[in-house]
Amino acid sequence: MKKILVKGKAKGKILKSSKPINFLGTVDKKTSIINDEHHDLFKKSLKDTILVFPYGIGSSVGAYTIYSIKSNNSAPLAMICEKVDLTVATGCALANIPLVTVSKEEFSSLENGKNILLDTESSNPITFLE
Amino acid sequence: MELTREEESALKGEQGEIMQMAYRILVATGEATDAEKLIPIEWAHLSGVNYNTIGDAGEEFLSSISKGAKVKVKTSLNPMGFDIDSVSKYNLDDNFISKQLSIKQSYEQMGVIPSFSCIPYEIFDIPQGGTQVSFAESNAAIHANSFDNLKTNKESAFSALASALTGKSPFSSLRKEESSKLTIRMKIENPSELTYGMLGFFAGKVGDESVNISGIGKMDTRSCKSLCGGMGTSGTCAKFNFNENDAESETIDFDEKEMNEVYDQLNTSEKGDLITLGSPQLGLEEISDLAVRLKGRSFKKRCMIFCPRAVKEQATKLGHTEKLKGAGCEILSDCCTCLTPLIRKDEVDAVTTNSIKGAYYLKNSNGVDVNLKSLSEIIEDETK
Numbered sequence: 001m002k003k004i005l006v007k008g009k010a011k012g013k014i015l016k017s018s019k020p021i022n023f024l025g026t027v028d029k030k031t032s033i034i035n036d037e038h039h040d041l042f043k044k045s046l047k048d049t050i051l052v053f054p055y056g057i058g059s060s061v062g063a064y065t066i067y068s069i070k071s072n073n074s075a076p077l078a079m080i081c082e083k084v085d086l087t088v089a090t091g092c093a094l095a096n097i098p099l100v101t102v103s104k105e106e107f108s109s110l111e112n113g114k115n116i117l118l119d120t121e122s123s124n125p126i127t128f129l130e
Numbered sequence: 131m132e133l134t135r136e137e138e139s140a141l142k143g144e145q146g147e148i149m150q151m152a153y154r155i156l157v158a159t160g161e162a163t164d165a166e167k168l169i170p171i172e173w174a175h176l177s178g179v180n181y182n183t184i185g186d187a188g189e190e191f192l193s194s195i196s197k198g199a200k201v202k203v204k205t206s207l208n209p210m211g212f213d214i215d216s217v218s219k220y221n222l223d224d225n226f227i228s229k230q231l232s233i234k235q236s237y238e239q240m241g242v243i244p245s246f247s248c249i250p251y252e253i254f255d256i257p258q259g260g261t262q263v264s265f266a267e268s269n270a271a272i273h274a275n276s277f278d279n280l281k282t283n284k285e286s287a288f289s290a291l292a293s294a295l296t297g298k299s300p301f302s303s304l305r306k307e308e309s310s311k312l313t314i315r316m317k318i319e320n321p322s323e324l325t326y327g328m329l330g331f332f333a334g335k336v337g338d339e340s341v342n343i344s345g346i347g348k349m350d351t352r353s354c355k356s357l358c359g360g361m362g363t364s365g366t367c368a369k370f371n372f373n374e375n376d377a378e379s380e381t382i383d384f385d386e387k388e389m390n391e392v393y394d395q396l397n398t399s400e401k402g403d404l405i406t407l408g409s410p411q412l413g414l415e416e417i418s419d420l421a422v423r424l425k426g427r428s429f430k431k432r433c434m435i436f437c438p439r440a441v442k443e444q445a446t447k448l449g450h451t452e453k454l455k456g457a458g459c460e461i462l463s464d465c466c467t468c469l470t471p472l473i474r475k476d477e478v479d480a481v482t483t484n485s486i487k488g489a490y491y492l493k494n495s496n497g498v499d500v501n502l503k504s505l506s507e508i509i510e511d512e513t514k
Contacts, residue, residue, distance in 0.1 A: 003162075006158055064187035093159075
C-alpha cells in the first residue's frame with residue numbers, strides 16, 4: 001500500500017475498472033450507476049462494492065457526487081486507486097469512505113469479483129478472503 | 131502526516147461530526163500532497179458558491195452541514211450566480227433562484243462574510259507579509275502568493291472549507307519556500323492587459339507549482355489581475371516569481387508565436403453581441419479609470435460590468451456608477467462573467483471581453499463564442 005487517504009475498515013467484493021472515473025459527469029448521484037456508455041462499468045452500480053480504479057478525473061465538484069451517493073445509501077464500501085487525485089480524496093473524506101492507493105503490482109492483483117478485507121489500521125491492510 | 135493530540139481527537143470524532151469531516155478532508159488533502167503537518171491559517175476564501183457550478187448535490191451538502199458548522203477564522207466568499215438587486219431582469223428560473231438563495235443562507239449561517247467576490251485581495255485589508263491563508267479561488271490564490279506576500283496553495287472548495295472550520299491547512303507545496311523550476315522570458319513589447327492574460331494562460335499550461343517571469347515591466351492593477359486570472363484558468367500553478375536572473379531554472383520564451391497560439395485557442399469570433407468587463411471582478415481603481423475613459427462616450431451595444439458589492443457601493447458614492455450607467459453599462463455585483471448563468475447561448479452568439487478567464491469559461495461552460503480585445507480596443511471600437 002502506498003498511502004492511506006481516508007482511514008477505515010470494509011469487507012466486500014471488488015468491482016474493478018481499468019479506466020479513470022469522472023464522478024461528476026458519469027455517476028448517477030442517487031443510484032451510483034455509471035451512465036457513460038464508453039466506460040467499462042457502464043450500467044453497473046457502485047453500491048456496496050470495493051471499488052478499484054486507477055484514479056478520478058474531471059471537476060472537483062465530483063466530490064459532492066461521492067457525498068450524494070453515500071447519503072443515498074448507494075456508495076461503495078471502500079475505494080482503492082493507483083494514483084491520488086484530490087477530487088476522489090476529498091469526496092471520500094466528505095463521505096467517510098475508506099480510501100487507499102496501492103502500487104502497480106498490488107493494483108494488478110486486485111481482480112474483479114474477489115472478496116477482500118480492507119483495514120487501514122492493520123499491518124496487513126488488504127487480505128484476500130476465500 | 132503528523133497530527134497533534136487535539137487533531138487526532140477531532141479526527142476520531144471527539145469534537146463532533148462536522149469537525150471530524152473537516153479533519154478527514156485536511157488529512158486526505160495533506161496525504162495527497164505529501165504534507166508533514168497541519169499549520170494555522172488566518173483567512174479562508176471559499177469557492178463553491180454559484181449554484182451553476184455546485185448543483186443540487188452541493189446545495190444539499192451545505193444546507194446539511196450549516197446546521198452545525200461555524201467558521202473559526204475570517205472567511206470570505208466567491209461570487210454567486212446573480213445580483214439580488216437585479217435578478218428579476220434576467221429570466222432565471224425560480225428553481226435556480228431558490229437554490230442559490232439557500233446556498234447563500236447556508237454560508238451566512240456558518241458565519242462566512244457574504245462578500246461574493248473573486249477579488250478578496252482588493253476589498254479586504256491584507257494581513258502582514260508571510261501570513262498563511264487558504265484561498266480556493268484560483269486568481270485570488272495566485273494574486274495572494276505573487277503580489278500580496280501571503281502564502282496559500284491553490285485550494286479546492288473542500289480544503290478551503292475545512293480550513294475555515296478548523297483554522298488549519300496542510301503544510302505542503304507553495305506554503306514552503308521553493309524556487310520555480312521554470313522561467314518564462316516575456317518577449318512581447320507594449321503589452322496590454324489582454325497580453326498579460328495570455329501570458330498567464332501560457333504560464334499555467336507549461337508550469338507546475340510556480341513560474342518565474344523575466345523581462346516583465348511594471349504592471350498596473352488591471353494587468354496583474356489579468357495575469358493571475360489567465361494562469362488560474364489553464365493549470366495547477368499558483369504563483370509567479372519575478373526574478374530577472376534565475377540560473378537554476380529551465381527557460382522558455384513567450385513571444386508572438388506562443389501568444390498567437392493562446393489567442394487562436396480562445397478567440398472564436400470576429401465580433402460580439404455584448405461586452406463583458408470583469409473576470410476577475412473589477413475593483414474600485416478599474417471602475418474609476420473606466421468612468422474617466424468613457425467620459426463623453428456611450429456603448430453601441432450591451433455592456434455588462436461585474437464588481438463586488440462593496441466596490442459598487444463605493445463607486446456609487448463617488449458618482450462613478452451614474453457615469454457608467456450613462457455610458458450604457460449594466461453594473462452587476464455579487465456575480466461574475468466567469469460561470470454566470472446570465473449569459474445564455476440561446477440569447478447570445480458571441481461575447482466581446484478583455485478577460486482570458488472569462489473567455490475560457492464563456493466558451494467551455496456557457497457555450498458562447500468569444501471575441502477577445504483589450505480594454506482600449508473595446509472603448510475604441512464599441513463606443514461612440
